Amino acid sequence: MHRHLSFNLATGFLSSQRAFTLCKHIRKTILTVKVIRKGSIFERISEYDSCRFLGLPVTTCCTTTHSLSDHSKETDSKKANGQSSSSTQKVPIRRGEELELRIQGLVSGGDGISRIGRYVVMIPHAVPGQLVKVVIGRVRSSYANAKVIQVVEQSPYETEPVCEHFGQFGCGGCKFQHISYNKQLEEKYQQVLRHYEGLFTRSNYIVENVMKPIVGSPVIFGYRNKMEFTFSNRRWIPGDHLGESKRISSAVVEENLRNEVSFKTNEEDFVLGLKPAGHFDKVLPIEYCHIQETVANEILNWVQKRTSEMHTTAYDVYSHQGFLRNLVIRTARNERNELEVMVNFVTSFGEDSSLLRPLALELGKQFSSIRSIVQNFTTSKGGASKGEEEQVLFGCNYIQHYVLGRTLRFTANCFFQTNPLQTEKLYQIVREAANLKVEDVVLDLFCGIGSIGLCLASDCKYVYGIDVVEEAIQMAKLNAKINGVRNAEFILANLEKSSLQDPEIQRLFHRNGILPPNVVIVDPPRGGLHSTLIKWLRWMKPSRIVYVSCNPATQVRDLESLCLMQRYRLVSIQPVDMFPHTPHIECIAILERI
Numbered sequence: 001m002h003r004h005l006s007f008n009l010a011t012g013f014l015s016s017q018r019a020f021t022l023c024k025h026i027r028k029t030i031l032t033v034k035v036i037r038k039g040s041i042f043e044r045i046s047e048y049d050s051c052r053f054l055g056l057p058v059t060t061c062c063t064t065t066h067s068l069s070d071h072s073k074e075t076d077s078k079k080a081n082g083q084s085s086s087s088t089q090k091v092p093i094r095r096g097e098e099l100e101l102r103i104q105g106l107v108s109g110g111d112g113i114s115r116i117g118r119y120v121v122m123i124p125h126a127v128p129g130q131l132v133k134v135v136i137g138r139v140r141s142s143y144a145n146a147k148v149i150q151v152v153e154q155s156p157y158e159t160e161p162v163c164e165h166f167g168q169f170g171c172g173g174c175k176f177q178h179i180s181y182n183k184q185l186e187e188k189y190q191q192v193l194r195h196y197e198g199l200f201t202r203s204n205y206i207v208e209n210v211m212k213p214i215v216g217s218p219v220i221f222g223y224r225n226k227m228e229f230t231f232s233n234r235r236w237i238p239g240d241h242l243g244e245s246k247r248i249s250s251a252v253v254e255e256n257l258r259n260e261v262s263f264k265t266n267e268e269d270f271v272l273g274l275k276p277a278g279h280f281d282k283v284l285p286i287e288y289c290h291i292q293e294t295v296a297n298e299i300l301n302w303v304q305k306r307t308s309e310m311h312t313t314a315y316d317v318y319s320h321q322g323f324l325r326n327l328v329i330r331t332a333r334n335e336r337n338e339l340e341v342m343v344n345f346v347t348s349f350g351e352d353s354s355l356l357r358p359l360a361l362e363l364g365k366q367f368s369s370i371r372s373i374v375q376n377f378t379t380s381k382g383g384a385s386k387g388e389e390e391q392v393l394f395g396c397n398y399i400q401h402y403v404l405g406r407t408l409r410f411t412a413n414c415f416f417q418t419n420p421l422q423t424e425k426l427y428q429i430v431r432e433a434a435n436l437k438v439e440d441v442v443l444d445l446f447c448g449i450g451s452i453g454l455c456l457a458s459d460c461k462y463v464y465g466i467d468v469v470e471e472a473i474q475m476a477k478l479n480a481k482i483n484g485v486r487n488a489e490f491i492l493a494n495l496e497k498s499s500l501q502d503p504e505i506q507r508l509f510h511r512n513g514i515l516p517p518n519v520v521i522v523d524p525p526r527g528g529l530h531s532t533l534i535k536w537l538r539w540m541k542p543s544r545i546v547y548v549s550c551n552p553a554t555q556v557r558d559l560e561s562l563c564l565m566q567r568y569r570l571v572s573i574q575p576v577d578m579f580p581h582t583p584h585i586e587c588i589a590i591l592e593r594i
Ligand SMILES: C[S@@+](CC[C@H](N)C(=O)[O-])C[C@H]1O[C@@H](n2cnc3c(N)ncnc32)[C@H](O)[C@@H]1O
Pocket: 415, 416, 417, 446, 447, 448, 449, 451, 452, 466, 467, 468, 469, 472, 493, 494, 495, 496, 497, 523, 524, 525
């Protein structure tokens, strides 16, 4: 759908009106662009579309969208200053031009930003404060992309990255290892502030009263409890991008398949690692990932070696053939602070399905902290590492993490926060934000395995949790039992549909003499809240809403809708850094009914 749209606009056969109708299917951040000229719509949509086309995950799409929204604010401010619109201003640079620029800050996606007058240049892998020589790449009417070719003057914020896989052509996981942690925090705080600026201005909020200082992570390496690696027969050789012509485009492969020319996988080039940014079809072998625990690296190396010796194939993203797809390693710490590890092999269905059993038995014996080895089978052609069927190869199908006095059990396809030390702080902040009284009834929307609701259950009368993943709801019910929580109930429902108005759910909220929920916690994925859910929340009128978000752009959009007609007051915004060395930021906002 999105590809068609770009094509139609590119060929210029589409009227602005029709383009606008089609635009409605795209994220709201893009919809805020006013449809005045076909050129400007095309510019933004094609940017978004090309990200999807390259096969990058949705999160990356969102990030790109934010960069654009940062950039569109720039355009808006030009208009506010009475300057000509971006589409009519003279572009001060040309593609291929080399020039020296000072890096002024970072945009939401993590790229450095510099300005020539009001014209924006986005430069990946740059550090704020650096003076860099760049070569200009793609040029748009109001911004351009550029690449660093030389650092002319270093920045006081530069640090030595610890990881050999870090870099412009590296694994694509960490973006900020070369920036001091304090500067990372400052930039993330500024990023949140930029997202909220419009809301503050329109609603007369005083920034100092609302924005709280960012909570940094006490540990910035070895903090991640989940890493997802990819098996591939296409090794990424750093610098490979320079020989673009050597790359086989998906169009060529599709053409070959149409002509029944089989696309051979190279079984000898078997790698296990991470996809570099912008290359969904290549994998960089990883020896040691510094943001995951040591034991996870040992397991990665063990699996790397043993699977490369096996007579099996890695999944090929073009031909969709091959067996091994992903290796997901998750860690947790139980009530006794013992490490519990889960290893999840994501594979295709097929004749090799029993192949991993002996390997898993050996792996389980080799590492005493492994509690669970599972195999998830999938037919998905996308990059999703969730399985349609699961088999246990060793131990059980779950691991357990202990947080705020609760033991939380989760299985391979359930969400769990990825920075455990910060999770404890995050939940503590949510608890304080909820400010519960014994008679309060809490609704924990997007509850996952019940983590937040169960941590709050002892502070209130009753908790309802809702999530769309059946496995997560089963775990939430089990977690309530394990922790002896009797005043919590978990419901399977899709919060993108109007299921909250279902009479059955409404009946649930009105029985046993329990009042309907008056405090709501929402913790949605990056896309934020669906408009029907926002309408429903406005109709339900909870006295307090605690909004936990991993995407400030959608959070601001949703808060603005919730605050419409002055129904709610924004009490505070608390940024928490759950993801050091990446551009991502978690934010907790509190709304109080007026
Ligand atoms: C960011 S996680 C939050 C989980 C939980 N609050 C926690 O702290 O572990 C988002 C959750 O939203 C759920 N989810 C995603 N889309 C949903 C939908 N349309 N309806 C209900 N739940 C959804 C996911 O399954 C996931 O558990």
